[in-house]
Amino acid sequence: MITVHHLNNSRSQRILWLLEELGLEYDLKYYERDPKTMLAPASLRQVHPLGKSPVITDGELTIAESGAIIEYLIERYGNGKLIPPPSTPERLRYTFWLHYAEGSAMPPLLLKLVFDKIEESPMLFLVRPLVMVISKGAKSSFIEPQIKQHLDYQEAELGKSLWFAGNEFTAADIQMSFPLECAASRAGLDTSRPKLMDFLKGIHARPAYQRALERGGAYTP
Numbered sequence: 550m551i552t553v554h555h556l557n558n559s560r561s562q563r564i565l566w567l568l569e570e571l572g573l574e575y576d577l578k579y580y581e582r583d584p585k586t587m588l589a590p591a592s593l594r595q596v597h598p599l600g601k602s603p604v605i606t607d608g609e610l611t612i613a614e615s616g617a618i619i620e621y622l623i624e625r626y627g628n629g630k631l632i633p634p635p636s637t638p639e640r641l642r643y644t645f646w647l648h649y650a651e652g653s654a655m656p657p658l659l660l661k662l663v664f665d666k667i668e669e670s671p672m673l674f675l676v677r678p679l680v681m682v683i684s685k686g687a688k689s690s691f692i693e694p695q696i697k698q699h700l701d702y703q704e705a706e707l708g709k710s711l712w713f714a715g716n717e718f719t720a721a722d723i724q725m726s727f728p729l730e731c732a733a734s735r736a737g738l739d740t741s742r743p744k745l746m747d748f749l750k751g752i753h754a755r756p757a758y759q760r761a762l763e764r765g766g767a768y769t770p
């Protein structure tokens with residue numbers, strides 16, 4: 550039996566969604582973030598040394614990293630679903646987006662989150678102006694232009710087909726959901742990029758997405 554070690558408000562929501570799309574049975578083990586640090590509890594390190602979510606177990610196997618988990622589930626249980634046929638242009642696009650989501654789209658979004666948190670955190674009155682100058686400088690000179698470049702690129706790509714890998718919905722769309730949801734909630738993704746907003750509307754309406762939310766609990770990335 551597949552067990553998903555699920556951290557609230559996290560990337561593991563994507564794995565629940567994938568399992569629901571594939572119609573597979575799975576067990577769910579819940580972990581709660583520390584409300585102050587937002588880190589996962591130490592108990593998650595007993596499942597995998599990195600202590601990050603998602604991580605799944607399946608029999609003797611323990612698999613971490615969203616992209617690797619998606620590849621495993623699709624290959625082992627997918628029966629050809631949610632993946633374009635091999636040696637097609639769509640398959641190459643699928644592989645690209647599967648890696649791009651965590652490898653390229655997430656890093657600037659994560660940097661923005663870190664700098665936003667720094668700006669909000671309590672600090673000595675005298676050091677605040679200096680911290681603000683450094684943080685705002687990093688955001689305006691590097692982080693925000695990077696986010697814009699990625700969102701522009703994603704918007705243009707969704708102008709070429711209905712979904713990221715082509716005209717069929719695939720697991721690459723599931724993988725891309727998290728950076729887009731993060732961008733919409735805290736990095737300025739809005740209706741000025743209609744294709745991306747339609748993408749979000751489309752995935753949120755999917756019954757499997759809704760079922761995953763019911764099982765996973767509150768989700769506000």
Ligand SMILES: N[C@@H](CCC(=O)N[C@@H](CS)C(=O)NCC(=O)O)C(=O)O
Pocket residue numbers: 556558559560561587588589590600601602603613614615616651
């Ligand atoms: N690239 C990894 C990222 C894993 C990751 O950082 N997960 C976050 C949740 S979204 C986490 O576990 N955070 C809690 C912590 O770092 O303690 C993946 O896609 O699986």
